[in-house]
Amino acid sequence: MSLVIVASVALDSIKTPFGKVDKVLGGSVMYASMSSKNFCHTKVVGVVGDDFPEAHLELLKENRIDTEGLKIVNGKTFHWKGRYNDFNRAETLETQLNVFADFNPELPESYRKSRFIFLGNIDPTLQLQVLKQMEAPEIVACDTMNFWISGKKKELLEVIKRVNILLINEDEIRMLTNEKNILQAAEMIRKLGPEFVIVKRGEYGSLIYGKDFLFFAPIFPVKNVIDPTGAGDSFAGGFMGYITVKGNLEEHTIRQAMVYGTVMASFDVESFSLEKLKKVDFDQIDARKEKIRESVIF
């Protein structure tokens, strides 16, 4: 069982109340794959420039993440500069798309038979292009953002129609559906196609809404959040990694996957870049999962 992840690879310059970093490894592909690799074999699709440090490629290889779909082209790697004053919202200071501006995801032959895929937050036109290259995708999850909701709604709805799971944050689902009540908004999305809608609510955790059940995941209580960048992608990676290894969307699988996603996001926010995710092992993951259980049982 392998999971294909398609999205951005970036070098990030970030400032938070706890420090700042310059041109560190980032991007949805990195956070999602360094989370999913704890659960399943992971194959990534993305593009970087020829300035992309060799050490970052090494990191992926050390973690047995398949990089055949990661293109290295002439030019500079996508560079994002942002800061957080409030941890619930990033403020973008500068976006240098660089080689990512011409990202044209092509799946290597060896990826096309994969049955599981996570379409990270990229142009919905590209998400559709990726889907068309898959031979028989079985479980597809996608993420998106306000930029595509306002700029490419029609294409985004085409993507949504074809996925099993939409991951979206709560402001964005309200924007997409024009409905304030989150559960009613999730029901509207479900009727468009996805079996499940995951609503990400930052420090309040997340919920998954399906036809037959609703599940709330709290956060894992991190006392020292250093940098929230990548939390949503780490969640998606943990979630889809577990779904991939189980190979189904049964209720029990979904509930567990939501908690694994929560755990991976909690590790991510404890450091800049992937520093914490690099060091995590499965015992630590399971320990946090049990802590979450203790925080909700009654």
Add this chain to the structure above:
Amino acid sequence: MSLVIVASVALDSIKTPFGKVDKVLGGSVMYASMSSKNFCHTKVVGVVGDDFPEAHLELLKENRIDTEGLKIVNGKTFHWKGRYNDFNRAETLETQLNVFADFNPELPESYRKSRFIFLGNIDPTLQLQVLKQMEAPEIVACDTMNFWISGKKKELLEVIKRVNILLINEDEIRMLTNEKNILQAAEMIRKLGPEFVIVKRGEYGSLIYGKDFLFFAPIFPVKNVIDPTGAGDSFAGGFMGYITVKGNLEEHTIRQAMVYGTVMASFDVESFSLEKLKKVDFDQIDARKEKIRESVIF
């Protein structure tokens, strides 16, 4: 086991996107007692004017709520006018304190031996005055609001020092502690005296923070919120009603109490005034409790 509840009794005029009502029964005492009465014998302390409809007093009596501490004085009952555009925040249009301006809570002799008390959101000076009249209070919970945090912080801290449980919403705990991280803020409050801090987070549910454990309660997923007025007090009534009948602050009791509080709040928001709370029976309460369990187990 009986619970004493001290707070406001009001006539409310409220407008929400789903309708409006004029001078309907409200006030913390009413929401809390009509919730707690499902769990334990309840005694209320408050003041109303001679315009207070006899039917409202009848309602309390029918529900075997002890009204010996409810004074009827010459003048008009406290009248609150408010509206909601966003269900997370009430906008006060008018406050006519009327007889509530001179509220001077005196506990009847028969109340003073009660071991359980909920001090609703009133002037902390009055909360202290009530506490002094109790012979041997064992478990005391109190609520408060931004108005007292900014205007009577010293007195409020005196109250907080003497209570077992503080109920507070998340904006207010940040205001009181000047700390953004809710868990760190709760720890700061715990060091001031209370064993437990309940942080109310509106549509995101609530959490309770104690020395030995942290518990998150999600909301019960109400699809049609009609009027959120009284949700916090209904929560407090359900919570303290259950604590009173169990007579302890053991971890298991606390977790169950949080869920009963959540359930009572969920009934409250489904109607204006106390219309829904009036009709609820214990089977319905337990059914919602099980639904909440299903929404968090994994």
